[in-house]
Amino acid sequence: MTINLGDVAKEKGIKYFLVSFTDLFGSQRAKLVPASAIAGMQEDGAGFAGFATWLDMTPADPDLFAKPDPDSLIQLPWKPELGWLAADLWMNGEPVAASPRNALKAQMALAAEQGLQMKTGVECEFFLISPDGTEISDEADTQAKPCYDQQALLRRYDVITEICDCMLELGWQPYQNDHEDANGQFEMNWHYDDVLVTADRQAFFKFMVKSIAEKHGLRATFMPKPFAHLTGNGCHMHVSLWKGGTNVFEDAASTYGLSDTGLAFIGGIMHSAQGLAAITNPTVNSYKRINAPATLSGATWSPNSVTWTGNNRTHMIRVPEGDRFELRLADGSTNPYLMPAAVLALGLDGMANGRDPGPRLDINMYTEAEKAGEVKKLPLNLLDALRALEASDVLMESLGELAPSYLKLKHAEWNEYSRQLTDWERAATLDC
Numbered sequence: 001m002t003i004n005l006g007d008v009a010k011e012k013g014i015k016y017f018l019v020s021f022t023d024l025f026g027s028q029r030a031k032l033v034p035a036s037a038i039a040g041m042q043e044d045g046a047g048f049a050g051f052a053t054w055l056d057m058t059p060a061d062p063d064l065f066a067k068p069d070p071d072s073l074i075q076l077p078w079k080p081e082l083g084w085l086a087a088d089l090w091m092n093g094e095p096v097a098a099s100p101r102n103a104l105k106a107q108m109a110l111a112a113e114q115g116l117q118m119k120t121g122v123e124c125e126f127f128l129i130s131p132d133g134t135e136i137s138d139e140a141d142t143q144a145k146p147c148y149d150q151q152a153l154l155r156r157y158d159v160i161t162e163i164c165d166c167m168l169e170l171g172w173q174p175y176q177n178d179h180e181d182a183n184g185q186f187e188m189n190w191h192y193d194d195v196l197v198t199a200d201r202q203a204f205f206k207f208m209v210k211s212i213a214e215k216h217g218l219r220a221t222f223m224p225k226p227f228a229h230l231t232g233n234g235c236h237m238h239v240s241l242w243k244g245g246t247n248v249f250e251d252a253a254s255t256y257g258l259s260d261t262g263l264a265f266i267g268g269i270m271h272s273a274q275g276l277a278a279i280t281n282p283t284v285n286s287y288k289r290i291n292a293p294a295t296l297s298g299a300t301w302s303p304n305s306v307t308w309t310g311n312n313r314t315h316m317i318r319v320p321e322g323d324r325f326e327l328r329l330a331d332g333s334t335n336p337y338l339m340p341a342a343v344l345a346l347g348l349d350g351m352a353n354g355r356d357p358g359p360r361l362d363i364n365m366y367t368e369a370e371k372a373g374e375v376k377k378l379p380l381n382l383l384d385a386l387r388a389l390e391a392s393d394v395l396m397e398s399l400g401e402l403a404p405s406y407l408k409l410k411h412a413e414w415n416e417y418s419r420q421l422t423d424w425e426r427a428a429t430l431d432c
């Protein structure tokens, strides 16, 4: 039975709804709708001018409608009179194919044709910084190895526990919070779930963390590399694939504990990883995190090559146990919907074509990469990644209409960046 959001508002005491969607660059856009008008919005959607957002549209295009998904409703624990809704985009009576949530649902439908469901968990690292964005917010947080620093974690107790309390109240099953490897950096983990549930939660998590940080006079950032000498913000993604109640990645009898299906899924990702980086690492700044030199703490914790391994954190793909793998490629600027859409597309390609991930590498990629032999390197910058995406038949085909739109907007971003005159180039070139 369809949920009637007007009734839900009365039942839960919701006065307003945020009808929200995520555009191609991961920005969240919303209309604030009074509960008295939500029934109409549920039917027809909230109207937007698509060109005013990061979508490939023109000012001449007709209205874009964001139709809220009632199943995604989250009543804000820190402001219970407000309900957040993830919305799907429609135009001219059709779903907009070049929009992230629709793209993810399209891949999920393809998997469902084979009776398959992907489940994911994400680790969204973030920094708590000063409101002007120039420095970390805790001046006492200066240790060279600050990971799991108990004292620094407790100095941010009020912020971290307010966020964790919200997750507890929402039933996300959070299970641990820590200070991460960079000064000022934190990570909060909640239980994995269906890929769309996790994607909506990831979008909401970023909104929630930023909002609660602001309440405490701070600022939160998921920027991939906000400080050159510190470890960046990763967005590690744990992936499993299910048929009914069975995890089809598991095979205790196999060499790596991972089934042939699991190996082929990983093989699909390895096959197209350089193009995938344009989705998982979608900003100019992303490439200051991957391929980075060692940080103050001694390691970047980010990959530089297309390799996979067992329980070893120096590779792009880690298989901690046979029931799942961890993709360590993405960073905090990745789009919560496009990342899993692309990963699922590549997994399905790997399974359909029996892609071989090659041998598992049990080496330290930070110190003995020469032992890896001939392995593909990750792109060095956003332009390399965009070109790799264009060259990837698998990704271009599976992302369909979204791919050219995404590439058009991202090339424009790169062109804008490349016109900037930086201090570094002045210093390096002034005396040429």
Ligand SMILES: [Mg+2]
Pocket (backbone or CB within 6 Å): 123, 125, 180, 187, 234
């Ligand atoms: Mg982490």
